[in-house]
Amino acid sequence: MEAPINPWSSQQTDDIEKLFSLFGIEHISAIEGILPKVPSFISRGVVVGHRDYRVIAEAIRDKRPFHILTGFMPSGHPHLGHLMVMKEVVWHVQQGGSGYITIADREAHAVRDISWQQCEHFGKEYLQCLFALGYRGRTYFQSRNNALKDLAFEAATRVNFSELQAIYGFSDETSLAHAESVITQVADILFPQVDSYPAPTLVPVGIDQDPHIRLTRGIAHKLRMFTVEERDGYISVRSKNAPEEALAEVHRKFPGSRKYQGHVDIPRAGCAEVNAEVRKIEIAHGGYGFYTPSSTYHRFIPGLQGGKMSSSIPESTITFSEPDDVVRKKVMGAFTGGRATLAEQKELGGEPEKCPVFLLNLFHMVEDDAELAEIHRRCRGGELMCGQCKKETTERVLAFIHDFREKMEASAHMVKVE
Secondary structure (H helix, E strand, O other): OOOOOOOOOOOOOOOHHHHHHHHOOHHHHOOOOOOOOOOOOHHOOEEEEOOHHHHHHHHHOOOOOEEEEEEOOOOOOOOOHHHHHHHHHHHHHHHOOEEEEOOOOOHHHHOOOOHHHHHHHHHHHHHHHHHOOOOOEEEHHHHHHHHHHHHHHHHHHHOOOHHHHHHHHOOOOOOOHHHHHHHHHHHHHHHHHOOOOOOEEEEEEEEEHHHHHHHHHHHHOOOOOOOEEEEEEEEEEEOOOOOOOHHHHHHHHOOOOOEEEEEEEEEEOHHHHHHHHHHHHHHHHHOOOOOOOEEEEEOOOOEEEEEEEEOOOOOHHOOOOOOHHHHHHHHHOOOOOOOHHHHHHHHHHHHHOOOOHHHHHHHHHHOOOOHHHHHHHHHHHOOOOOHHHOOOOOOOOHHHHHHHHHHHHHHHOOOOOO
């Protein structure tokens, strides 16, 4: 049996293709031609996979409602590794999405043993970063959201511990608080549809967070009153736990339909039309009417010393409060995709695709595609030496951080703890 993905590990997940194959994740290229405008995080190959992103892309294209949610575990200061998913959220809000951000303080307290006071302090820093990037939408801390806790309790009725063991590899030593933090994250993902209205919901994550997505998709389905299935020549609406009156209303809604024990068959109808009406009936009878959440998966920006950029490995990343001399030392001391000697570098060229310094530019520091392509060409052609590239990148990083700090300070008043 394949080992489960560990969402709390600081180790890099390397074999993305294998994970895609194992867990049924599609390549993002499958939705080409739907988005009116392709963002750089897709065109540059940062976001590489998805589950059901097509419904989000179509909502953007057709200007229909959708939600965008993600969460941050406040286990340390925010750093450059967190910016990609933040940018993805901001972009989708700008395309018309209703934004939700959760600060996963329950998870940080249960999994990392971070004090509640530290959780609040770090959580506020994350929110400052988001507002500095232009985020507009709802934000909340898990521990302070009573509606979220109620939803988590309801979600917990649809999962048992053996399922959590299979997905996460939990053992007899796993604390109940750790397991509860997982169910809280399920509630986070479904919360926009309860707080606002049922609509397609996107959750952008790193590949290591896919277990949360798979668990939530299953629970969202279990919490529905009906299953709508397209059969040969008709649509079948099957009751899972719907009141008898709700099933009768489905029958009344579609003249010519046939009602049986536990299901209604509807000839000459479109699946989308039936789904929409069944969802309305379900909500009217006290159900949730959840859309199954969608997800996108981004590559991790590599740590400056290789591996994963992580708060738990300080030398791997750059926070936004570090002094300039520390930032300079970290970038200048980073691993590169260079050759063993200067002569080999000039003859064979560098390997920018393997270089944390080049990827730092690709992810964040160089917005212009033509400029990035020129850096790639010079590196690959042996014209740009690693030392010079590090110096140029250091200046970009420092300029970015100085500007970003100012934006964070200007957005501090927007942060609210709720």
